[in-house]
Amino acid sequence: MRIDPRRTAVRVALIVILAALAVAMYHVGKEYSVLVDNGAVSDGSRELPAIAYGRLVIDGDEKGAVDIWEDDRSIMRFRGAKHTIRIDVLDEDDDSVISSTAGEIDVDFDAQQWMLSLPAVAAGESDVLVLNPMRGAAPRQEPEPEPSEGDEMTPGF
């Protein structure tokens, strides 16, 4: 069988492009569940207090900004690993911005093990992860009846 090297090269190039596109799509579209914690944190030498009242802006999305209160803890979903995050510390009386801290975060970490500490982000710390108190707990699974061999499983004539 004769092999046309040009055609083979084109085919290989197409496969490589598709594979690269798949990898790029994976990284752009991968969704991360992140536990966000606004509790006071301490590294032994100093303590970072919780933010009393503030606003969390992710990737500059002002409309989707989230209000945060002291000791708040919630699960947030991030699409893609790298994000810009801004924390505005607000005055509780008139919502005016007292201080604002912006930084970049990489959420590619195991949310079963770690939480993102907002006080650490606001303090401009490089290490912004704290241990998840629920680590090691098995994810809750809702029981589902197994598919039967009934009409749902067979082609409908």
Next chain:
Amino acid sequence: MNARVKNFLATHSVPLIFLTLSAIAVPISGYSAGYLVQELITRVARNSFLVLSLLIPIMAGMGLNFGMVLGAMAGQIGLIFVMDWSVVGIPGLVLAAIIALPIALLLGFICGSVLNRAKGREMVTSYILGFFTNGVYQFVVLYMMGPVLAITSPRLLLSRGYGVRNAVALDGMRMELDRALEVSFQLAGTTIRIPVLTLLLIAAFSLFIVWFRRTKLGQDMRAIGQDMACANSAGIPVERTRIVAMMVSTVLAAFGQIIFLQNMGTMNTYNSHDQIGMFSIAALLIGGASVSKATISNVFVGVMLFHLMFVVSPAAGKELIGQAQIGEFFRVFVSYGIIAAALMLHAWRRHRERRQERKEAAS
């Protein structure tokens, strides 16, 4: 009656019947114009890609491709993996399409190779091949996903540890393509939303088919569709071209199923692909296509008429008889009935042509 009018009525009898039925059923259903327009736009965006994927095998003389369910299965497998990896949004849909691509190519190749051994009986062969592949699909999804094919998400996996759940909510995927570029306006008190990006994709696919027909491969397919023996004598690689037609159709059906499911927002793992072939073929035939000839306009007319009946028939049935279920029965009856009628018409035409040929040969 004028011969031209007679010919027009004979050629367009099916769409005309459905247009008449719709004209009767729409006022009875009581739906507003705005609601019906919105439903039609949604359904055209949801289904047209799937129906368009049927055109290429018809062009190659392989009839109505009941084997498009193979492509739909490939699309679903792509979506299952992407959901397991939590890749969402348009990147998730693109990744699902990339995963589905080699699976659809392989299934299309197998389907084309089998159909080359069943020339003249392509439709029934592809129909049964769909059932066979459905069995393989169910084996893979129900038993191999989990222990053999790494699926780990508890959202997908059955609690027993293997097999994918019956219904999978496509969280983060639902209407992502439709809402990526959406235009809305008011019509008769209803907000009409137009999924521009999905419609652009469908338009691009339609242009691809127009362009494809003019290519060497497209011309070869048309030649094979007209007369396989002559095409073979002319040096066209008949079997290879038929396999290519099947592979292209299967890949496009896989993409179509991904577009369909992102619009629905829920994937019925073991059933979603099942009825796709039947409903897509019925829509194409209602648009005025036949087993041997189909155009892009047949696709859009068919999808609109078929789905208009889908929307209004339950409400019309409820108003007339007091039971919405009658409309459900009606649309299933219509789907199967129209395919049976199209096949009968095709057989009758071929029989008439052969009789005419024999007469001419004798004289």
